[in-house]
Every structure is written in C-alpha cells, then in structure tokens.
Amino acid sequence: MQLATSVTLSQISKLINATFVGDANHVITGINEIHMVQHGDLTFVDHPKYYDKALQSNATTIIINKDVACPPGKGLIVSDDPFRDYNILTQKYRPIQTSTSSIATTAVIGTGTVLRAGVVVGEHVTIGTNCTIHANVVLYDHTVIGNNVEIHANAVLGADAFYFKKYADKGYTKMYSCGRVVIHNNVTIGALTTIDKGVSGDTVIGEGTKLDNHVHIGHDTIVGKNVLMAAHTAIAGVTTIEDDVILWGQVGVNKDLTIGKGAIVLAQSGVASSIAGGKTYFGSPVQEAREKMKEMALVKQLPYYIDKLRGLLN
Amino acid sequence: MQLATSVTLSQISKLINATFVGDANHVITGINEIHMVQHGDLTFVDHPKYYDKALQSNATTIIINKDVACPPGKGLIVSDDPFRDYNILTQKYRPIQTSTSSIATTAVIGTGTVLRAGVVVGEHVTIGTNCTIHANVVLYDHTVIGNNVEIHANAVLGADAFYFKKYADKGYTKMYSCGRVVIHNNVTIGALTTIDKGVSGDTVIGEGTKLDNHVHIGHDTIVGKNVLMAAHTAIAGVTTIEDDVILWGQVGVNKDLTIGKGAIVLAQSGVASSIAGGKTYFGSPVQEAREKMKEMALVKQLPYYIDKLRGLLN
Amino acid sequence: MQLATSVTLSQISKLINATFVGDANHVITGINEIHMVQHGDLTFVDHPKYYDKALQSNATTIIINKDVACPPGKGLIVSDDPFRDYNILTQKYRPIQTSTSSIATTAVIGTGTVLRAGVVVGEHVTIGTNCTIHANVVLYDHTVIGNNVEIHANAVLGADAFYFKKYADKGYTKMYSCGRVVIHNNVTIGALTTIDKGVSGDTVIGEGTKLDNHVHIGHDTIVGKNVLMAAHTAIAGVTTIEDDVILWGQVGVNKDLTIGKGAIVLAQSGVASSIAGGKTYFGSPVQEAREKMKEMALVKQLPYYIDKLRGLLN
Numbered sequence: 001m002q003l004a005t006s007v008t009l010s011q012i013s014k015l016i017n018a019t020f021v022g023d024a025n026h027v028i029t030g031i032n033e034i035h036m037v038q039h040g041d042l043t044f045v046d047h048p049k050y051y052d053k054a055l056q057s058n059a060t061t062i063i064i065n066k067d068v069a070c071p072p073g074k075g076l077i078v079s080d081d082p083f084r085d086y087n088i089l090t091q092k093y094r095p096i097q098t099s100t101s102s103i104a105t106t107a108v109i110g111t112g113t114v115l116r117a118g119v120v121v122g123e124h125v126t127i128g129t130n131c132t133i134h135a136n137v138v139l140y141d142h143t144v145i146g147n148n149v150e151i152h153a154n155a156v157l158g159a160d161a162f163y164f165k166k167y168a169d170k171g172y173t174k175m176y177s178c179g180r181v182v183i184h185n186n187v188t189i190g191a192l193t194t195i196d197k198g199v200s201g202d203t204v205i206g207e208g209t210k211l212d213n214h215v216h217i218g219h220d221t222i223v224g225k226n227v228l229m230a231a232h233t234a235i236a237g238v239t240t241i242e243d244d245v246i247l248w249g250q251v252g253v254n255k256d257l258t259i260g261k262g263a264i265v266l267a268q269s270g271v272a273s274s275i276a277g278g279k280t281y282f283g284s285p286v287q288e289a290r291e292k293m294k295e296m297a298l299v300k301q302l303p304y305y306i307d308k309l310r311g312l313l314n
Numbered sequence: 315m316q317l318a319t320s321v322t323l324s325q326i327s328k329l330i331n332a333t334f335v336g337d338a339n340h341v342i343t344g345i346n347e348i349h350m351v352q353h354g355d356l357t358f359v360d361h362p363k364y365y366d367k368a369l370q371s372n373a374t375t376i377i378i379n380k381d382v383a384c385p386p387g388k389g390l391i392v393s394d395d396p397f398r399d400y401n402i403l404t405q406k407y408r409p410i411q412t413s414t415s416s417i418a419t420t421a422v423i424g425t426g427t428v429l430r431a432g433v434v435v436g437e438h439v440t441i442g443t444n445c446t447i448h449a450n451v452v453l454y455d456h457t458v459i460g461n462n463v464e465i466h467a468n469a470v471l472g473a474d475a476f477y478f479k480k481y482a483d484k485g486y487t488k489m490y491s492c493g494r495v496v497i498h499n500n501v502t503i504g505a506l507t508t509i510d511k512g513v514s515g516d517t518v519i520g521e522g523t524k525l526d527n528h529v530h531i532g533h534d535t536i537v538g539k540n541v542l543m544a545a546h547t548a549i550a551g552v553t554t555i556e557d558d559v560i561l562w563g564q565v566g567v568n569k570d571l572t573i574g575k576g577a578i579v580l581a582q583s584g585v586a587s588s589i590a591g592g593k594t595y596f597g598s599p600v601q602e603a604r605e606k607m608k609e610m611a612l613v614k615q616l617p618y619y620i621d622k623l624r625g626l627l628n
Numbered sequence: 629m630q631l632a633t634s635v636t637l638s639q640i641s642k643l644i645n646a647t648f649v650g651d652a653n654h655v656i657t658g659i660n661e662i663h664m665v666q667h668g669d670l671t672f673v674d675h676p677k678y679y680d681k682a683l684q685s686n687a688t689t690i691i692i693n694k695d696v697a698c699p700p701g702k703g704l705i706v707s708d709d710p711f712r713d714y715n716i717l718t719q720k721y722r723p724i725q726t727s728t729s730s731i732a733t734t735a736v737i738g739t740g741t742v743l744r745a746g747v748v749v750g751e752h753v754t755i756g757t758n759c760t761i762h763a764n765v766v767l768y769d770h771t772v773i774g775n776n777v778e779i780h781a782n783a784v785l786g787a788d789a790f791y792f793k794k795y796a797d798k799g800y801t802k803m804y805s806c807g808r809v810v811i812h813n814n815v816t817i818g819a820l821t822t823i824d825k826g827v828s829g830d831t832v833i834g835e836g837t838k839l840d841n842h843v844h845i846g847h848d849t850i851v852g853k854n855v856l857m858a859a860h861t862a863i864a865g866v867t868t869i870e871d872d873v874i875l876w877g878q879v880g881v882n883k884d885l886t887i888g889k890g891a892i893v894l895a896q897s898g899v900a901s902s903i904a905g906g907k908t909y910f911g912s913p914v915q916e917a918r919e920k921m922k923e924m925a926l927v928k929q930l931p932y933y934i935d936k937l938r939g940l941l942n
Contacts, residue, residue, distance in 0.1 A: 098742050099744075100742065100743065100744055100745055101745060102745040102746065114412050114414070115414065116413075116414055116434065117414055117415060117416040117434045118416065118432055118434055118450065118452075118746055118764065120744065120745045120746055120763035120764060120781070134452070134454075134473070135434035135452040136432065136434060136450050136452055136468070136746065136764050136782070138746075138762070138763040138764055138781035138782060138819075140762075140781070150474075150488075152470070152473040152474065153434070153452035153454070153470040153473060154450070154452060154468050154470050154506075154764070154782050154820075156780070156781040156782050156819040156820060156841075159762070159780040159781060159818065159819040159841065160778075160780065160816075162818065162838070162840040162841070162858065162859070164816075164838055164856075166854075171814065171835075171836035171853075171854050172816075172836055172838050172854060172856070174778075174816065186485065188474075188478075188486075188488065190473065190476065190508075191452075191470040191473040191508045191510075192468075192470060192506055192508055192528075192782075192820055194818075194819045194820055194841040194842065194859075196819075196841070207485075208485035208486055210476070210478055210486050212476040212530075213470075213473065213476070213508040213510070213530050214508065214528060214530050214548070214820075214842060216840075216841050216842050216859040216860060218859070225485075226480075226485045226486060228478075228486070230476065230550070231476070231508075231530040231532070231548045231550075232530060232546065232548045232566075232860065234842070234859045234860045234877050234878055236858070236859075236877065249548050249550065249566050250548055250564070250566045250584075250878070252860075252877050252878045252895050252896050254895070267566050267568065267584055267586075267598075268566050268582075268584045268598045268896075270878075270895055270896045272895075284895075284896045284912075295927060295928065295930070298927075298930050298931065298934070299609060299612075299613060299927060299930070300609065302609070302612050302613070302616075302930075303612065305934055305937060306612070306615075306619055308937065308941055309619060309622065309623060309937060312626060312937075312940055312941070313622055313626070428726050428728070429728065430727075430728055430748065431728055431729060431730040431748045432730065432746055432748055432764065432766075448766070448768075448787070449748035449766040450746065450748060450764050450766055450782070464788075464802075466784070466787040466788065467748070467766035467768070467784040467787060468764070468766060468782050468784050468820075500799065502788075502792075502800075502802065504787065504790065504822075505766075505784040505787040505822045505824075506782075506784060506820055506822055506842075521799075522799035522800055524790070524792055524800050526790040526844075527784075527787065527790070527822040527824070527844050528822065528842060528844050528862070539799075540794075540799045540800060542792075542800070544790065544864070545790070545822075545844040545846070545862045545864075546844060546860065546862045546880075563862050563864065563880050564862055564878070564880045564898075581880050581882065581898055581900075581912075582880050582896075582898045582912045613923060613926075613927060614923065616923070616926050616927070616930075617926065620926070620933055623933055623936065623937060623940075626940055627936055627940070
C-alpha cells in the first residue's frame with residue numbers, strides 16, 4: 001500500500017523501537033510485501049535464503065534480522081523479528097476497523113447502485129454507479145468496485161489473505177493484510193464467491209470478467225479482462241490470469257504463476273505452473289488437452305499391449 | 315416462462331420496434347430459451363448454425379436476424395440483434411426487482427414455517443408449510459419452495475444463470491434469467507449451497523432429495539427424487555439427474571446431459587457426457603468404477619512389464 | 629451428548645412408549661451414535677448386521693428392533709423403529725430452537741470479542757475472549773468458540789450432519805443432530821467455510837489450526853492442532869486429522885479414516901483410506917507423491933515403449 005504521507009527512516013524506526021542503518025531522513029512512501037515492492041517501499045526479510053533478494057529488490061527500505069551492509073541509496077531497519085515489526089507498521093497505517101454497522105459512514109456509493117437487504121459495506125469502500133449488490137454480500141474495508149458491477153448473494157470480497165508465518169513456539173501467526181480488492185467495470189461475481197484482499201497490494205478483477213458461484217480468488221492475484229471462471233474454480237495467491245482466459249468448473253490454480261491470454265482450462269484440471277496462452281489444457285497437473293486425451297486413450301489400450309507382450313514372453 | 319396473458323405477434327413486435335412475418339394476430343403464450351420451448355413460445359436465434367433448429371423447434375414465434383421463409387403456422391420477428399431484443403422482452407414480462415426489504419410483501423409463507431434471522435425472501439416467492447429456512451439464506455424473486463423443506467444457513471436459491479453472449483465490441487453480456495427455482499417437498503439443502511434460477515424455465519429439485527453443503531446446481535437443471543449429493547458437488551446447466559442418483563463429494567457434472575436412475579458417482583469424478591443408470595462410476599472423465607480400478611491397477615504394474623520388455627530388447 | 633441429569637431405563641422407555649429388558653433403575657447418562665459411545669450411553673441399532681457391534685459396544689443401553697438376550701449390566705429397549713425413537717429422544721433432550729433473534733439471549737460472549745454486522749448467534753453458544761466474528765457468520769445452537777478465534781464472513785458453524793436413513797416407503801429421514809461444534813483457541817476460519825455439528829458428539833478444530841475459504845468439515849470430525857487446510861478442501865464425517873497436517877486446495881477426504889501427524893496432501897488429491905503421518909501424498913486416490921510422480925512419468929513414456937514393442941511384434 002502507498003502511505004497517505006511519506007515518512008522518514010528515523011520516524012518509522014522509532015515506531016517499532018528499532019535501530020536503523022542509513023540516512024535518518026531517507027524517505028518511505030509505501031509498505032509492501034516482497035512480491036509487490038516498488039521504489040520508495042518498505043519491506044521485510046527474516047530468512048537468510050531471501051536476504052539478497054530483499055536487499056536487491058525495488059524496495060528502498062528493508063526490515064532485516066541481521067547486520068548487513070546497507071545498499072547505496074537504501075535504508076535498513078534491524079529487528080529481532082521483522083515479521084512482527086512489519087505487522088505492527090501495516091496495522092498502524094491501515095488500522096483494523098471494529099465498526100459493527102452494516103453500511104460504514106465512510107463508504108461512497110455511486111448513483112443508480114442498489115444494495116439489497118443484509119449487505120455489509122466496510123469502512124472506506126467505494127462502489128461505482130449502476131451496480132447491483134445482492135443480499136447478504138460482505139465487502140470488507142477498502143474494497144473498490146467499479147461501475148455496472150453485479151455481485152450475487154452472500155459473496156465475500158476482501159477477507160484476509162491465507163498467509164501465516166509459523167513460529168516454533170507459538171505456531172501460525174497471521175500476516176496482517178493491508179491490501180485491497182479492486183473490481184473493474186462490468187464485472188459479474190457469482191453467489192458465494194470469495195475474493196481475498198492483497199497482503200499489501202491489490203487483488204484485481206479486470207473489466208468485463210465473469211465469475212460463477214463458489215469461485216475463490218486468492219490474495220494479490222490479478223485477473224485480466226473478459227475472463228470466464230465456472231463454478232468452484234479456486235485460484236491461489238499472487239497469480240496472473242491474462243485476458244480472455246476460460247477456466248471451467250472445479251479448476252484449481254497454484255500460486256505465483258501466469259496463465260497466458262486466451263488459454264482454456266477444462267473442468268477439474270489443476271494448473272501447477274505457468275502455461276502459455278491460446279491453447280486448451282486438461283488434467284491434474286495439466287497438459288495440452290489433446291496430448292492428455294492421447295495419453296488416456298493409450299492407457300485404455302494397455303490390456304491389448306500387455307497381452308501381446310505376454311505372448312512374446314512365453 | 316408462461317405469460318400471464320397471451321399477446322399477439324404484432325403487439326410484441328411493437329415492443330421491440332421490429333418488423334414481423336406472419337399473421338398479426340398470431341398468439342404468443344410464453345417466452346423460452348431454445349432448450350425449453352413448447353407450442354405457443356417465443357424464442358430467439360442469432361447464429362446461422364442454429365437457424366434450422368430454432369425454426370423447426372416447438373417454438374411458434376422466433377426472433378431471427380435474417381429474412382427467411384416463415385414456417386406454416388408460425389410467426390417471425392426480424393431483428394438486427396435477437397439476443398438484445400429477447401432480453402428486452404423477458405425483462406418486460408418479468409421485471410427486475412429493486413426492493414431492499416428483507417421479506418417481500420408479495421411473498422407467501424405457509425403455516426408452521428420458520429424463517430431464522432437474516433433470511434431474505436424476494437418478490438413473489440412462495441414457501442410451503444413446516445419449512446425451516448436457516449439464518450441468512452437468500453431466496454431470489456419467484457422461487458417456489460414446497461412443504462417440509464429445510465434450507466441451511468447462507469444458501470442462495472435463484473441467482474442468475476451463468477450464461478453470457480460475447481459481443482466482439484462490448485464483451486460478455488448477460489442473458490437475463492427469467493426462470494425460477496422450484497423445490498419440491500421434503501428436500502434438504504445444505505449450508506452455502508447455490509441453486510441458480512432457470513434462464514427461462516425452472517431449475518427443479520425433486521421430492522425427498524438431499525443436498526449437502528457447498529453444492530452448486532446450474533440453471534435449468536432437473537434433479538429427480540431421492541437424490542443424494544455430497545459436499546462440493548457442482549452440476550452445470552440444463553442437465554438431468556434422474557431419481558435415486560448418488561453423487562459423492564466434489565463430483566463435477568457437465569451441462570446438457572443425463573445421469574440415469576440410481577447411478578452412483580464416486581468422489582471427485584467428472585461426468586462429461588450422459589451415463590446410464592444403475593451403475594457405479596469413477597474417474598475424470600468417468601468410466602464404470604470397476605473398469606477404472608482395473609486400469610489403475612494395470613498402470614501400477616507398468617514398471618514390471620517395462621522391465622520385461624527391456625529384457626526382450628536387450 | 630451427555631444428559632444434564634441422568635435418567636433410568638424405565639423413565640426413558642416410557643418417553644417412547646417402548647418395553648425394556650433389564651433393571652428398571654438401570655442408569656443412562658448420555659445419548660450417542662454408535663461411533664461415539666461410552667459407558668452410561670444409550671445408542672440404537674436397527675440392522676441385524678450391526679446387532680453384535682452395538683450390544684458389545686461401550687454403550688450400556690441399546691434401543692433394538694429384536695428380542696435378544698440382554699448383556700449383563702446393560703439395558704435394552706425394544707422398538708419397532710429404533711432410529712425413529714432415538715431421534716425422539718435426542719430432540720427431547722436437545723430441543724430444536726425456533727428463535728428468530730440474531731443474538732440469542734442464552735449466548736455467552738467473552739470480553740474483547742467483536743461481532744460484525746449480520747452475525748447470527750444461536751442458543752447456548754459460548755464465544756471466548758478477543759475473537760473477531762466477521763459479518764453474516766452463522767453460529768448454530770450450542771457452538772463453542774475458544775479465545776483469539778477469527779471467523780471470516782458468511783462462514784457457517786453447526787449446521788446438521790449430512791446423515792439420513794432411507795426408509796423404503798418414505799425415503800430419506802434425517803438423523804437429528806444433537807452434537808456440537810467446538811473450536812479451540814487461536815483458530816482462523818475462512819470466509820464461506822462450513823463446519824457441521826456432530827451427530828451426537830463434537831466436531832472439533834484444534835488449537836492454532838487455520839482453515840482457508842470454502843472449506844467443508846463434516847460431522848464428528850476431529851481436526852488436530854496447527855493444521856492448515858487450503859481453499860475448497862472437503863472432509864467427510866467421523867474422520868481424524870492429526871496435528872500439523874497440511875491439506876492443499878480442493879483436497880477431498882473420505883469418512884471414518886485418519887490422516888497421520890504432519891502428513892502433507894497436495895492439491896486436488898483424494899484421501900480414500902487412512903494414511904500415515906510424516907509423508908507427502910498426491911493423486912485421487914492418493915499415493916506417496918514421489919511414487920505418483922514416477923507413475924505419471926512412466927505413463928508419458930508409453931508411446932516410446934509401445935513403439936519398441938511393435939518393433940518386436942513385426
């Protein structure tokens with residue numbers, strides 16, 4: 001997320017009672033998880049395996065649990081628990097709301113938009129014009145909805161990322177999600193569909209995309225324009241679904257990958273790593289559909305070939 | 315859907331500013347999508363591939379985007395965009411509701427029926443006697459529920475069909491769903507289950523059928539009597555599930571097919587085309603379960619046979 | 629379930645107008661389904677196949693539809709329909725609530741706990757301290773929630789078990805669920821997740837466990853500590869998931885089995901029978917992941933080997 005007003009390295013270090021390395025007036029303009037960082041961002045790293053990646057990333061301020069040389073033009077904050085301190089900062093700059101009202105007073109709702117009974121709209125949500133939000137839909141804080149969007153009953157936008165750090169002593173601890181859900185114009189979202197907020201960036205659904213019922217979209221995933229997803233499709237976090245992709249029912253998609261423009265994935269398939277656009281896929285894990293079909297046909301012929309082989313062996 | 319009162323070919327053409335071919339007083343008694351048409355119905359066709367099918371169907375009035383000879387006893391309406399005009403007509407005869415009340419004043423609710431907190435009941439819904447509708451269930455307009463029906467929390471009945479036409483210029487446009495959901499007596503519907511309304515006909519759940527949690531039933535699908543569906547099963551649109559079928563968890567079923575009476579489909583299977591009743595199936599796509607089991611056993615023996623083959627090759 | 633105060637064999641027989649065999653003052657302290665019985669419990673059996681199992685179980689009182697010898701120290705109740713009479717008793721001792729209020733007056737809610745808008749809390753629910761229950765969550769009667777628990781929007785805890793007896797004449801009849809859902813401390817439950825109540829015992833989620841969105845947990849299932857389940861995972865009833873297990877997205881797990889401590893089950897896999905802890909699994913049904921990977925690699929080499937075999941045959 002971007003900060004409303006920038007802060008300095010010394011100011012932010014003071015908030016978490018940590019020492020810093022670098023110019024006290026070094027400027028921080030945003031806070032982001034490592035996958036999302038850009039110039040001006042603060043991020044964190046707590047595992048030696050990722051030190052170099054974090055120090056050499058676009059992030060210009062890094063909370064780290066080791067004394068290392070500060071890269072030129074950057075700032076470091078040394079902490080015994082960077083994850084804890086990062087969580088403290090994101091919660092400070094995007095406080096958890098505890099309102100129990102149905103429609104937050106800070107929400108902005110466009111003309112021509114209808115909210116049916118039981119809809120819950122969190123703080124700082126914006127909804128465009130001519131939308132229909134069906135009964136009992138829940139929009140968490142900071143969700144952004146474009147124009148002409150339809151969201152069917154009991155869908156949930158903006159729940160937390162499924163993202164935890166496991167401590168040896170106290171078990172799984174939640175990464176506090178400070179990101180948002182952003183829905184572009186002319187999107188339709190099915191009943192009982194979930195779209196999780198970004199951990200620090202945005203989970204985005206592109207213009208004209210249509211999601212069926214019971215779909216799940218993980219945190220920080222970017223879905224392009226005019227994508228179709230049939231019922232019960234589940235997309236993990238930090239994945240990119242390019243324009244015009246079609247995912248049929250009960251498809252599963254792994255995290256950190258890209259499905260290329262116009263790809264079609266047949267029902268019940270599982271996408272474990274990136275696949276190119278313009279082709280049709282099937283299987284778990286997926287192959288090109290016609291290859292998978294050939295393979296399945298061959299397996300059906302096994303009794304014939306094994307019989308032949310037995311003949312040769314006798 | 316059936317019209318409350320019949321209209322003439324000239325009247326209906328006037329509503330969409332289109333010219334007609336046939337007797338001005340030719341009678342229209344219903345509006346239905348091509349899969350559901352019967353005598354007296356108006357339907358539409360906009361693709362040369364389907365002209366003949368539509369013209370020769372039970373529909374007696376057809377909106378079409380080409381000048382063709384009018385079949386005897388029928389009426390034609392010529393339109394540059396039959397899909398658009400069909401959508402205009404269905405919305406005229408079944409207007410979109412914009413009520414924001416929880417229980418519509420036009421709903422009819424039988425004696426002995428309990429609605430828990432947060433239930434939302436749309437316009438013209440009817441619920442029979444001795445039903446329990448658990449908290450936060452949403453029943454869209456025109457839903458029909460029989461007697462002794464139990465619907466668990468947060469289920470959604472009557473959301474729109476997942477049915478869009480793709481225009482080259484403006485992307486996916488929703489087919490306006492004017493059908494209904496019809497639930498017969500003694501049905502149980504699990505928590506967070508969705509049953510979509512028919513595009514123009516009814517989506518039907520037969521007497522005594524039991525659906526578990528997270529089930530999805532697509533538009534215009536007909537489910538028979540005493541069917542069991544376990545959690546996370548997803549059925550696409552316009553499919554027929556005959557009486558006494560059992561679908562175990564996470565089964566997926568394609569559109570436009572029939573599962574025969576008493577068939578059993580094991581967990582995580584995918585039904586891609588029609589299957590006969592009275593048998594047990596497994597796999598994605600399904601085969602008869604015992605054949606699939608044999609096939610899987612054979613695959614496990616491949617190392618043995620390949621070893622033998624290698625011996626012959628040396 | 630345990631009875632608030634114990635009753636005698638003659639008292640309970642009178643409630644269902646049935647005759648008993650044994651000491652009129654024989655004591656009953658609980659009512660439980662056969663999988664859950666302990667000393668002092670009443671259970672039922674109505675099929676010759678299970679007579680011996682029920683009579684020799686820990687249950688000390690059995691409703692049975694046959695005149696059999698009463699085991700020493702036990703009591704029998706003879707009934708023409710034990711299932712019906714068992715259902716009468718469970719409903720007598722745990723009556724169905726028909727309250728339509730949002731937050732039942734009998735609910736106990738700890739300090740620091742926040743209930744967002746639209747939350748529905750049933751009778752006799754207890755929620756610990758510092759919990760966040762997000763909008764439109766539904767907690768059925770008798771649910772027990774520990775401390776520091778977070779439940780995301782529209783989740784449903786405590787809906788009925790998917791458990792029916794099929795009568796030849798009247799079809800499926802629901803086993804009345806008198807069990808509970810029990811959530812231990814520091815658990816996170818995703819949006820639109822369902823956890824069904826036990827038929828007669830408890831469905832339990834252990835301390836520190838994290839469930840993603842759209843997860844389904846069946847009745848009487850016991851989930852251990854620090855378990856992770858990704859989106860769309862479905863667990864059937866009466867299953868045990870030991871500590872530290874990880875189930876990735878869209879995994880399905882059958883009923884009446886155990887997944888051992890620390891097992892990892894990869895996405896879209898199906899667990900049909902018990903699997904040992906400490907290993908990684910894949911496939912439907914699952915195998916150890918590396919064996920499954922080898923098998924899949926071998927299938928991909930089939931064209932090569934079949935070509936070789938054809939060479940030998942010519």
